[in-house]
Amino acid sequence: MAIKRKIRQTTVLLEKHYKQLIRNKKTTFFLLIGIPFLFQLALLLMGKSVQSTISSEDEKILHQPQEEFQFPRCNTKFDKNCITLAYNKKSHPQVQQVITLLQQEHDLPDKEIHSVDTEEDLDTYLFDHPNTTVAGLVFRFDSEANPDTIPSDSKFFIQINETTIYTYVGVDDYLDVFVPIQISLQKALFKVIGDYDLDLDITYMKYPHPQLTPSDIIPSAGANFWFWALLFQMIIQLSQIVEEKETRKRFGMRMMGLSDSSYWLSWFVLNFGVLLLSIFILIASGAMFGFNFFLNNSFATYFVLFMLFGLNVVALSFFLSTLIKKAKTATMVGFGIFCFFTILNSVASTVIYSDLVPKAVGILFAFLSPVVFSKGINDLAQYTLTDEDPGLKWKNIGDTSDIFPLSTCYLWLLLDFAIYMLLAIYFDNVVPGEIGTAKKPWYFLTKEYWKGVQKEHEKINVSNSDNSDSSSSDNSNSRTGTNSNSDSDLEKRVQKKSNSKKFEDYDVKRIRKKLIQGKESKNSVLKIYGMTKIFRKNFLKKTIKDFKAVDDLYLTMESEQLLALLGPNGSGKTTTINMLTGLFPPTEGTAKIYGKSILSEISQVRDNLGVCPQHDILWDELTAREHIKMFAGLKNLPKDQIPEEIEDRLAEVDLTDVSNQRVGSFSGGMKRRLSVAIALTGSAEVVLLDEPTTGMDPVARRHVWEIIEKAKKKRVILLTTHSMEEADILSDKIAIIAAGKLRCVGSSLHLKNKFGTGYRISIIAEEGKIDGVKKMVKKKFQKANFLGETITTITIEIPRKKNKALPQFFEYLEKNQKRLGISDFSVSLTTLEEVFLNIAERAADERILEIKEKIGDDEEALQELEKNIKTTHYSDNFSKKKSTDDDKKKKNKRKKKKPKKDLKKKISSSSQFSSDTSSTNIDED
Numbered sequence: 001m002a003i004k005r006k007i008r009q010t011t012v013l014l015e016k017h018y019k020q021l022i023r024n025k026k027t028t029f030f031l032l033i034g035i036p037f038l039f040q041l042a043l044l045l046m047g048k049s050v051q052s053t054i055s056s057e058d059e060k061i062l063h064q065p066q067e068e069f070q071f072p073r074c075n076t077k078f079d080k081n082c083i084t085l086a087y088n089k090k091s092h093p094q095v096q097q098v099i100t101l102l103q104q105e106h107d108l109p110d111k112e113i114h115s116v117d118t119e120e121d122l123d124t125y126l127f128d129h130p131n132t133t134v135a136g137l138v139f140r141f142d143s144e145a146n147p148d149t150i151p152s153d154s155k156f157f158i159q160i161n162e163t164t165i166y167t168y169v170g171v172d173d174y175l176d177v178f179v180p181i182q183i184s185l186q187k188a189l190f191k192v193i194g195d196y197d198l199d200l201d202i203t204y205m206k207y208p209h210p211q212l213t214p215s216d217i218i219p220s221a222g223a224n225f226w227f228w229a230l231l232f233q234m235i236i237q238l239s240q241i242v243e244e245k246e247t248r249k250r251f252g253m254r255m256m257g258l259s260d261s262s263y264w265l266s267w268f269v270l271n272f273g274v275l276l277l278s279i280f281i282l283i284a285s286g287a288m289f290g291f292n293f294f295l296n297n298s299f300a301t302y303f304v305l306f307m308l309f310g311l312n313v314v315a316l317s318f319f320l321s322t323l324i325k326k327a328k329t330a331t332m333v334g335f336g337i338f339c340f341f342t343i344l345n346s347v348a349s350t351v352i353y354s355d356l357v358p359k360a361v362g363i364l365f366a367f368l369s370p371v372v373f374s375k376g377i378n379d380l381a382q383y384t385l386t387d388e389d390p391g392l393k394w395k396n397i398g399d400t401s402d403i404f405p406l407s408t409c410y411l412w413l414l415l416d417f418a419i420y421m422l423l424a425i426y427f428d429n430v431v432p433g434e435i436g437t438a439k440k441p442w443y444f445l446t447k448e449y450w451k452g453v454q455k456e457h458e459k460i461n462v463s464n465s466d467n468s469d470s471s472s473s474d475n476s477n478s479r480t481g482t483n484s485n486s487d488s489d490l491e492k493r494v495q496k497k498s499n500s501k502k503f504e505d506y507d508v509k510r511i512r513k514k515l516i517q518g519k520e521s522k523n524s525v526l527k528i529y530g531m532t533k534i535f536r537k538n539f540l541k542k543t544i545k546d547f548k549a550v551d552d553l554y555l556t557m558e559s560e561q562l563l564a565l566l567g568p569n570g571s572g573k574t575t576t577i578n579m580l581t582g583l584f585p586p587t588e589g590t591a592k593i594y595g596k597s598i599l600s601e602i603s604q605v606r607d608n609l610g611v612c613p614q615h616d617i618l619w620d621e622l623t624a625r626e627h628i629k630m631f632a633g634l635k636n637l638p639k640d641q642i643p644e645e646i647e648d649r650l651a652e653v654d655l656t657d658v659s660n661q662r663v664g665s666f667s668g669g670m671k672r673r674l675s676v677a678i679a680l681t682g683s684a685e686v687v688l689l690d691e692p693t694t695g696m697d698p699v700a701r702r703h704v705w706e707i708i709e710k711a712k713k714k715r716v717i718l719l720t721t722h723s724m725e726e727a728d729i730l731s732d733k734i735a736i737i738a739a740g741k742l743r744c745v746g747s748s749l750h751l752k753n754k755f756g757t758g759y760r761i762s763i764i765a766e767e768g769k770i771d772g773v774k775k776m777v778k779k780k781f782q783k784a785n786f787l788g789e790t791i792t793t794i795t796i797e798i799p800r801k802k803n804k805a806l807p808q809f810f811e812y813l814e815k816n817q818k819r820l821g822i823s824d825f826s827v828s829l830t831t832l833e834e835v836f837l838n839i840a841e842r843a844a845d846e847r848i849l850e851i852k853e854k855i856g857d858d859e860e861a862l863q864e865l866e867k868n869i870k871t872t873h874y875s876d877n878f879s880k881k882k883s884t885d886d887d888k889k890k891k892n893k894r895k896k897k898k899p900k901k902d903l904k905k906k907i908s909s910s911s912q913f914s915s916d917t918s919s920t921n922i923d924e925d
């Protein structure tokens with residue numbers, strides 16, 4: 001498909017997405033502005049609360065020492081340059097002795113000890129080296145007066161770091177640090193001073209640290225909060241995409257010619273646009289709240305990080321959407337992912353990207369973009385811990401710490417994005433949807449995929465056909481050089497094809513033969529060549545064996561013709577339509593529409609095709625007008641023709657008055673009418689209507705019939721329906737399909753004559769006269785079948801063979817009406833419903849026979865099977881029969897009110913007639 005067209009389709013869809021967004025104002029506002037702002041506000045509040053807790057801490061009093069405390073050591077796995085103890089009075093000999101004793105007792109290397117001269121120097125050191133030292137020891141006494149000894153009235157302080165990043169040095173609780181140091185220091189002082197009765201004053205002192213700002217919360221919580229704000233969007237985007245799949249809107253649009261690339265591109269542009277906006281709001285509110293992270297780091301350093309993560313969020317939602325079928329599940333999975341990464345992110349910097357685990361683990365986790373994002377945030381946060389920190393400049397992105405720098409985080413995020421997108425494309429192709437079939441897992445390795453090579457089965461089945469459209473641009477199939485087939489070959493092929501044990505009428509065989517020989521009518525617009533669909537067993541769909549849904553279907557349709565495709569539930573009608581629209585390819589065979597193959601030229605086929613699927617493909621937020629505009633755009637109708645097209649289509653289905661109303665407020669009937677209008681949009685010459693009147697009341701149904709009747713003029717219409725009345729009234733040709741196989745084809749009258757049981761006569765007589773009438777009928781028609789009897793009426797079925805005797809019989813009735821006590825009588829031709837049931841019954845018997853051969857003599861199993869098959873074959877049709885009868889009654893009531901000429905003529909001549917018109921109909925037969 002031309003790039004230009006794809007771009008147009010993308011823009012049309014974007015317009016649709018945009019309208020949906022602006023018409024769901026509250027949700028959109030919450031999504032775009034509310035979520036990022038609220039998460040940022042929550043982060044600020046959390047920062048404030050931590051700040052206030054720590055500022056309120058003052059000196060703390062010594063706790064009772066306990067033996068089991070371990071002496072705390074700085075964790076060199078976290079930080080190679082960390083310090084266990086820093087102390088003042090480094091030149092005092094007894095202080096030095098105390099430290100040496102501590103070192104000896106706890107095996108502390110010199111590199112874990114830092115010494116300074118004064119208390120101020122110690123504070124400055126601790127202040128300037130945050131989160132590197134476990135504890136500071138303050139010796140307070142006058143060293144000028146006591147140059148060699150520590151006086152007994154000295155004060156000792158243990159300074160401990162207890163800010164939020166405290167765990168960085170590897171301890172969890174300040175008591176774990178204070179108490180063991182206090183015990184060891186006490187012991188060492190006793191030894192050095194040499195007086196074990198001294199009452200030493202060892203006190204806890206606050207660790208000097210820079211003024212805490214809300215930014216301090218960022219390394220521990222920022223990554224999660226910002227990640228949550230963006231991931232919330234992912235959950236919403238994921239459920240929107242899955243909802244379009246679940247409600248079959250995506251398939252509907254695909255049927256109408258939408259390319260997959262335009263579909264994904266439109267979602268990509270929308271979702272990424274939404275995320276970018278959210279990111280700007282996140283950054284703006286972060287800066288507004290005074291987070292150093294946003295104020296001191298270069299804008300590009302964090303913007304690129306957020307943007308790349310935004311791309312990953314979109315790709316992740318695409319990928320997940322290919323694996324999920326229901327919007328509800330999508331939301332649940334979204335929240336699951338949310339929780340999973342929240343946990344993972346909390347250990348991203350402390351475990352995954354620390355010296356605790358091998359480097360390879362860090363690399364492995366880099367395939368999960370939220371973890372990389374979290375690492376990037378943590379890296380950047382280290383540069384803005386205090387107000388004084390200058391932040392990271394863009395030119396230094398390659399210099400940041402540990403396993404890989406920030407610049408590599410960017411690369412990882414790009415790589416992850418590419419991987420998720422590829423996974424999305426792959427699984428979109430191989431995971432079977434509700435409708436449609438999946439490609440083979442290795443589809444991208446096949447020649448067909450890369451070169452668009454024509455499928456072998458198309459060549460075989462159409463090889464010798466189609467001389468009628470040889471002038472068309474199609475250069476495949478019949479023109480592939482296999483015309484050398486002799487007549488006998490053809491005969492054999494036809495024989496072989498029709499050798500199936502399944503019942504099919506002679507007309508069906510004839511159509512097949514003509515198509516194979518290429519002798520079909522020159523007016524044939526739609527030609528189906530041996531189309532077969534086998535749904536392969538698929539454990540994802542829980543189908544345990546291959547299933548042939550459509551079996552070697554040959555059919556033709558001519559211009560201005562309406563063909564009604566009838567068949568019991570599950571007989572393959574929708575599958576046939578889905579193959580014709582290219583939703584999935586036939587397993588065998590092909591079809592041509594206006595000379596274009598559905599296998600190799602589906603986009604050209606779709607230009608001429610209009611589809612009304614079984615389920616409405618409508619969006620509640622859009623108006624009727626916008627729907628027509630959108631589908632006209634998808635079908636590439638020239639822009640200047642669109643306004644006229646909208647008016648014409650709306651007028652055609654009588655929706656002009658409500659054209660600016662949102663479809664969400666439409667009734668079921670109005671929606672269906674709009675679906676029919678959509679199918680007729682864009683000068684569709686071949687229109688496929690899949691049960692267009694399902695769920696409609698009789699009035700609405702008749703309205704749609706009128707629309708279809710009018711639409712037939714310049715088009716070819718293939719209609720599937722369960723309403724026999726609808727088929728009878730609208731169709732020029734009827735095809736009945738059962739168990740995937742075409743059984744019979746022809747006009748309604750032709751089928752009634754061929755497969756109907758004959759005529760039905762109802763006679764109403766005065767009370768007490770009915771027995772006499774019965775005797776008279778038995779005398780005239782020995783083979784008459786008495787269908788029903790009350791005290792005043794009888795219904796008789798006269799076999800078709802006897803129809804020549806009917807005119808005489810009616811003459812006799814009229815002449816002897818008074819004598820026999822007959823008050824009225826009527827006659828009707830076999831209904832289409834009887835023909836349908838007859839065919840369905842044969843198909844069911846066939847199936848029973850087939851299975852009987854397999855299961856042998858097990859009587860009980862046979863009975864159960866028979867019951868099941870008959871029930872599935874007829875139950876729906878019997879219920880339909882009832883509703884059709886009801887419809888008929890209603891129809892008769894309405895007849896007087898609806899003077900539409902053409903249609904009314906058809907309705908009255910379709911199935912029943914009164915005694916006044918009986919002779920005309922009998923003659924017609």
Ligand SMILES: Nc1ncnc2c1ncn2[C@@H]1O[C@H](COP(=O)(O)OP(=O)(O)OP(=O)(O)O)[C@@H](O)[C@H]1O
Pocket residue numbers: 434435436437535541543547549567568569570571572573574575576
């Ligand atoms: N994607 C699929 N995978 C597996 N089986 C499928 C698939 N689509 C349809 N089928 C099966 O193929 C058969 C024909 O289905 P189809 O929808 O074509 O019937 P139908 O004649 O349109 O029925 P209805 O009148 O109920 O709409 C059914 O047995 C159905 O279960």
